[in-house]
Amino acid sequence: MQGIPDIIKLFSFAKKGLNFSHTYQVKDFPRIKKLLSNIDDKVKVELSFYIKNNVVPCIKGSIQLSAIVDCQRCLNEVNIHLSPSFKLGFLKNEQQKEKLDSSFETILNADKAFSTIEFITDELLISIPMSPMHPYKCQSYQDKEWINSQDKYHPFATLKQLKD
Ligand SMILES: [Zn+2]
Structure with a gap:
């Protein structure tokens, strides 16, 4: 295992069968940094490169x-653990799809070299839920607003009691 280079050279890494691992921080990923508030926290990444059936370069990875x-x-903070894992096959043409079983996601005509940070960002973005929520039944902020608006009537209620 060695640190992950900044640029992924797909074919050369796959031919050599390289394995990489690195611990990043959330703030190393500009697009993710905007979405999360724990930007100093760790992001552990492992990537393995290999050639499947002598032709298709593949990346197996986990984050x-x-x-x-x-x-x-x-609307309060919630801490969710994300552990996306993926198996990608990079195809030159549609026919190559037959070389891979259905556990692979396929990407057609990828660049020969691409940014590691952008690649990991894309995999991370898919794993962040659209509507994250606490696992327990927390109180809806809409209900809270309703209670707050009820509170506003209290001064009048007190005033009415005084009159009586
Ligand atoms: Zn909540």
């Missing part, structure tokens, strides 16, 4: 991180 995001029900 692990904690993401602190706003709960869409109560």
